[in-house]
Amino acid sequence: MGQVKQSTRTLSRIFLSLLVLITVFGSKVAAAEPIKVDGAAAIIIDANSGQVLFEQGSDEQLPIASMTKLMSEYLILEAIKEGKIAWDDEVAISAELATLSHKRALSNVPLRQDYAYTVKDLYESMAIYSANASTMALATHVAGSEKSFVGLMNEKAAELGLEKYEFVNASGLNNADLGDLRPEGTEPNGETSLSARSVAKLAYYLLRDYPEVLETASIPFAEFNAGPDEKVDMPNWNEMLPGADHEYSGIDGLKTGYTSAAGNNFTATAKRGDTRLITVVMGTDTRADRFNETAKLLDYGFNHFDQEILLEKGAQPDKGLIEVAVGKEKEVQVVTKDDVSLLFSRQQDASYTTEIKLDEDKLDDEGRLVAPLKKGEKVGTLKISLSEPTSYIDGDELQVDLVTANEVEKAGWFTLTMRGIGGFFSGLWTGLTDWVGGLFS
Known part of the structure; x- marks a missing residue:
């Protein structure tokens, strides 16, 4: 699974443009010819x-x-x-x-x-x-x-x-x-x-x-x-x-x-x-x-x-490991549900950034996904922003659904109790070490 990152195509496009510039002795690369339609x-x-x-x-x-x-x-x-x-x-x-x-x-x-x-x-x-x-x-x-x-x-x-x-x-x-x-x-x-x-x-x-x-x-x-x-x-x-x-x-x-x-x-x-x-x-x-x-x-x-695939189905976004509440596992990996592809003109910069937005109805008060979660369950979207402004027929944003890469079962009462006890003593120990450290500061 590929990681979401700045498109490597940007460098290749710049390199190819330089080759063309050298070939034609410094003349500029022609942009797409503007068109005008004879109609309303x-x-x-x-x-x-x-x-x-x-x-x-x-x-x-x-x-x-x-x-x-x-x-x-x-x-x-x-x-x-x-x-x-x-x-x-x-x-x-x-x-x-x-x-x-x-x-x-x-x-x-x-x-x-x-x-x-x-x-x-x-x-x-x-x-x-x-x-x-x-x-x-x-x-x-x-x-x-x-x-x-x-x-x-x-x-x-x-x-x-x-x-x-x-x-x-x-x-x-x-x-x-x-x-x-x-x-x-x-x-x-x-x-x-x-x-x-x-x-x-x-x-x-x-x-x-x-x-x-x-x-x-x-x-x-x-x-x-x-x-x-x-x-x-x-x-x-x-x-x-x-x-x-x-x-x-x-x-x-x-x-x-x-x-x-x-x-x-x-x-x-x-x-x-x-x-x-x-x-x-x-x-x-x-x-x-x-x-x-x-x-x-x-x-x-x-x-x-030209069509270019920005993200393949199953791509893992950066920071795509999401914290899970009351689950047997404490985290779950989210991945893209589908391929994400766009059309780019020959001179267009194809670099982009991404932002994860989780569905609020899937979260607890602390912003964690709540177990149980099925494999392939939609839990949010990944917003993709191009470096150059791009318009879409259904809005100004390009998004793809994010789904869970694996199942997370809800933890039993014993596991949750032991986590609570562990958390209590961990907090107690942290507080104690902070107090002792304060005596010598």
Whole structure:
């Protein structure tokens, strides 16, 4: 297990920089070329740590169109995980939704009341083809009504720590397109709006909590069984997937969006090697622009940053031997639960310092961990501070959970009694020697 310390990479980076300087006869090492996105807002984050690599207008709250479905997907996958619904559930289609579903200009697959559609059927049409009526049917299946589902969307946004958001429906359409089907209590012309930073954060948690979302989002083309012998083509609106017009190596998600108010939007994710990036582009003029600008962001992230493991899983922090109260052992070693890695630009200083913060509910009044403790039990966090300021999608600090390296059983009464007696005589002897020493001082 490695000890936490200043990264040795700092010296190697300085050495390599000196070599480059000598080679080019004293010219400076070029910094990463600045980029500018042709759109209303944009952001790049590391999907592993939430580290922000670039942002432009990312705090402005804007309409997000069908990127709204990222939250719908989160809640549907959560409901399946919790056993509230199942993939093979049949979903009821109301007469009003059936009528709406035949408005193909609104991105729909046609639905019928006299045909059985499962959660999986409708989810695929939502995730691949951005089918709006399908999304609304799923929302009602999960929560009883779209109004209740919208309540869940806003509650989940608060739970995930999104800062600028307003969800008004499950699909991302402008309410004007829904007419009487708009959720009760929402404005007739209401439209879901988030900041680019909040969209990126939502995508970050969606990928972290439900990585299986990519199994569907990465499908470039599928067919929808709309009825007996009635199949509907579903090309994925993500034109950066393999074989599409704007194919980009490593892309496997995530969600496009368009309304007249939002313009053309796209939340993308791509993986190369061990690095996965999430990008958000909002408000481009054309559909092609949202993909071109996304490629620009991904090129910047992949070409100018290297992933570096700062701490491996099981690393022992300095001063990581923690005192234990009422345990068979008086101390326990804490270690990092997971690897800690970040992306660094070629010229960035990778040195860092660490600070242990123990969970207060695990401590006694003297700041000691209280036995019994299980092996692998979370007892605190390790805060990692880089020498250069770094922003993260969920705050300004990089942290990793600290867990116990071994089990510590609670000591029996005899052991505790003997410790008490030993402590008494130790204190008595210390006091006596101090008194005697004072006579001759």
